[in-house]
Amino acid sequence: xxxxxxxxxxxxxxxxxxxxxxxxxxRRFERALREEPLLRSRLDAWQRxxxxxxxxxxxxxxxxxRLERDLGLAPRRRSRGWRPWAWAAAAALLIALGVQLxxxxxxxxxxxxxxxxxxxxxxxxxxxxxxxxxxxRASRPTSAPANxxxxxxxxxxxxxxxxxxxxxxxxxxxxxxxxxYVDRLRAGATLAVSTEPAGGSPTGQPTGPVxxxxxxxx
Amino acid sequence: MSTAARDGRSAEAFRRLYExxxxxxxxxxxxxxxxxxxxxEALHDAFARIWHSAASFDPLAARxxxxxxxxxxxxxxxxxxxxxxxxxxxxxxxxxxxxxxxxDPVEIRRLRDCLGRLExxxxxxxxxxxDRGLSHSELAAHLGKPIGTVxxxxxxxxxxxxxxxxxxxxTP
Numbered sequence: 001x002x003x004x005x006x007x008x009x010x011x012x013x014x015x016x017x018x019x020x021x022x023x024x025x026x027r028r029f030e031r032a033l034r035e036e037p038l039l040r041s042r043l044d045a046w047q048r049x050x051x052x053x054x055x056x057x058x059x060x061x062x063x064x065x066r067l068e069r070d071l072g073l074a075p076r077r078r079s080r081g082w083r084p085w086a087w088a089a090a091a092a093l094l095i096a097l098g099v100q101l102x103x104x105x106x107x108x109x110x111x112x113x114x115x116x117x118x119x120x121x122x123x124x125x126x127x128x129x130x131x132x133x134x135x136x137r138a139s140r141p142t143s144a145p146a147n148x149x150x151x152x153x154x155x156x157x158x159x160x161x162x163x164x165x166x167x168x169x170x171x172x173x174x175x176x177x178x179x180x181y182v183d184r185l186r187a188g189a190t191l192a193v194s195t196e197p198a199g200g201s202p203t204g205q206p207t208g209p210v211x212x213x214x215x216x217x218x
Numbered sequence: 219m220s221t222a223a224r225d226g227r228s229a230e231a232f233r234r235l236y237e238x239x240x241x242x243x244x245x246x247x248x249x250x251x252x253x254x255x256x257x258x259e260a261l262h263d264a265f266a267r268i269w270h271s272a273a274s275f276d277p278l279a280a281r282x283x284x285x286x287x288x289x290x291x292x293x294x295x296x297x298x299x300x301x302x303x304x305x306x307x308x309x310x311x312x313x314x315x316x317x318x319x320x321x322d323p324v325e326i327r328r329l330r331d332c333l334g335r336l337e338x339x340x341x342x343x344x345x346x347x348x349d350r351g352l353s354h355s356e357l358a359a360h361l362g363k364p365i366g367t368v369x370x371x372x373x374x375x376x377x378x379x380x381x382x383x384x385x386x387x388x389t390p
Binding site for chain 1: 231242250275281326
């Protein structure tokens with residue numbers, strides 16, 4: 001195999017991004033990253049191709065509160081441990097990040113429900129900020145049994161009959177939310193999956209066993 | 219600028235940085251850890267590290283988010299190794315991650331294209347390591363191959379990938 005002259009550095013950068021560089025080897029790499037501009041530039045070249053995370057999950061406020069405390073950022077304790085470069089470094093990073101996110105804003109998804117049931121994979125339900133995209137991600141790949149389909153239902157917060165959202169061949173899915181359902185896809189409503197004859201329920205209401213259900217929380 | 223004023227503005231810039239990116243970093247950590255409370259632990263540790271390493275960040279770097287995500291992912295991998303996070307059952311493919319890319323910037327198209335050119339075992343090993351956070355030894359167990367073999371797959375796959383991404387020809 002022919003590697004060009006930065007072959008070893010590139011291999012280390014690649015393993016660092018993929019996640020197979022571990023333990024002492026990673027710590028040495030991170031130290032070198034702080035000290036070697038060449039290594040930083042090789043890593044940056046790799047990072048041009050790094051995908052943006054597929055899903056965003058809103059952290060609980062406790063995480064920031066802990067950071068404020070641990071890093072001494074809280075207004076009254078601010079004087080502890082601050083270095084002169086801190087403002088410039090944080091600001092430079094902020095501006096660069098702002099430029100990147102403006103240019104390639106990812107679809108902002110928040111997890112709104114976890115669907116669970118007996119004998120089935122757990123399924124996370126994620127919704128875009130405008131509630132027009134719904135993504136289901138199963139904890140393990142699950143396809144509908146032979147000659148059956150899965151069907152996703154929305155049970156409105158105010159009650160009433162389940163509304164059919166989509167017929168699915170597997171529990172991993174990405175779909176456009178029908179206009180009429182956008183406003184109903186909110187806290188208090190329930191998402192459920194039933195197993196139906198191939199092609200979906202013949203009656204418009206669930207006819208087979210409900211294998212998964214979860215209430216929308218956010 | 220007085221020290222207090224400068225410190226105040228640093229804290230403000232850092233807070234905004236957190237607000238803009240924390241949910242994405244948490245998404246990346248949760249993908250590896252599965253468990254929310256562990257993922258938040260990784261998020262906290264990653265931002266502490268970002269704060270301490272901000273001075274060595276190159277402001278001309280193209281994609282700061284990638285730099286931050288790599289820090290969060292690696293912290294999540296450390297936590298995954300030290301906690302009993304359930305083992306992976308499924309096989310992973312990059313299509314899963316790549317299909318969620320909102321826009322289709324030229325770099326992502328290029329990445330998809332170059333991944334498609336890798337030999338299947340190399341691509342699978344890299345995909346499992348990236349998407350599910352498997353270590354070399356976990357990859358070896360999962361794929362039923364000696365550790366030396368999977369290490370070579372990852373290493374050679376990355377070399378070919380890099381050559382392809384840069385438009386060079388890899389000689390296998």
